[in-house]
Amino acid sequence: MLSLLKSMPGAIELGLIYALMALGVYITYRILDFPDLTVEGSFTTGGGIAMILITNGASPWVATIAAFGGGAVAGAVTGLLHTKGKINGLLSGIIMMIALYSINLRIMGKPNVSVYGIDTIFTTSNVLVVVVIVVIVTKLLLDLFLHTDLGLSLRATGDNERMIRSFGSNTETTKIIGISLSNALVALSGGLFAQQSTAADISMGIGVIVVGLASVIIGEAIFGARKVFWATLAVVLGSIVYRIIITIAYRVEWLKASDLKLITAVIVIVALVVPTIQKSLKQKKLARKRSAELLTDPVQRGGGQ
Structure with a gap:
């Protein structure tokens, strides 16, 4: 029991880092009703960009912002494939996810990049404090965005695209922005995760879509999702609950670390x-x-x- 309690801060840290990714999944899965698998690649993109910039002497915060931007570009390409290329949404995400594997290898130059011994945003500050601040600021900015005209249009597009189009709104542009923002948040999560673990790996994004969906579903089931503020808060709390459940599961004797995906x-x-x-x-x-x-x-x- 004592060892379990000692592992809780680490579980909460990871839960908050993954919460940013879960917020991105929430945008596509819940708001846009778009099955986007790009996140499995953009998570690694964020981590790779952050690691490469930091190892080349860039400020960790600049590297983190760059990771956010890299994810936005990846999401925009997926949106363009779907809206302009008229490719099925699920297939668009799969195509971009596959393409990002090679792109991420190009970015990192090798399958694994480490910043061990190099300063990151967590080097001089408490990890939990930094992550809490980043998540709260990001969540509040997302809430603010979803209450703007563009944000309302984004939410309405997911509810009834045909009706919004009849009002003269460009739903294609709205979708591209939504998917781009989603993957930007996922890449930001990847950038923070890589800095927290001091390494980025080409396979670090495998399975994150399921983690994001689990966080969204658990959050909504436990905390509800009445309004935007509470919905995004539920996603953040759902991510923390998910990591705590995983931490407890690891304490079960007959379960192994390899059973994580199961x-x-x-x-x-x-x-x-x-x-x-x-x-x-x-x-x-x-x-x-x-x-x-x-x-x-x-x-x-x-x-x-």
Whole structure:
């Protein structure tokens, strides 16, 4: 139990770093209803850009901002493939994810880049404090953006694209901006993760889409998603809860570190299935209640006579 408590700060740190990625997934998955797999490549892009710039003497903060920009470019290309190239959304993400593997190797020059012994944004500051500040600022800026005219258009495009287009709004541009912002946040998360672990690896982005979905689904299931502020907060908290669950799972004797992806898949399945079962049971309960009312009410049973 003591060792578990000692590992909690690290779990919260990772949860907050991944929360930025989860916010990016939230934009495409929930707001735009766009199945974007680009994130598996843009996460690594962010980490690779940050590591290369830092090892070449750039300021860690400049490297972090550059990582954000690199992800935005990757997302914009996916958006262009989908909107201008008329390629299926899922296929557009897959194509860009594959392309980014080679691009990331070009960026890093080799499969793994380390900044061990070189200053990062966490070198002179407490990791948890820095990450908390970055996540809070990013979350509030995202909330602010989603309440602007462009942000409202983005949300409306995901709800009813045809209706928004009938009002004269350019939904293609809106989609490109949304997908670009999503991958920018994912790359920012990758840049912070690489600095926290002092290394970027070509395979570091594999499976992050599932982690992001798990964070979004867990957050919404536990904390709800009534308004934008609470929805984004739920995503952040969901990411933290996910990492805590993973940390606890590692303490189970018969589970191995190699079971991480399996654990993640099970968590997502449970998070998806449980709300559906609850909704089904609620509907059946209401149906039984309504049937009982009809049987006991002579007026309704007699058709109002």
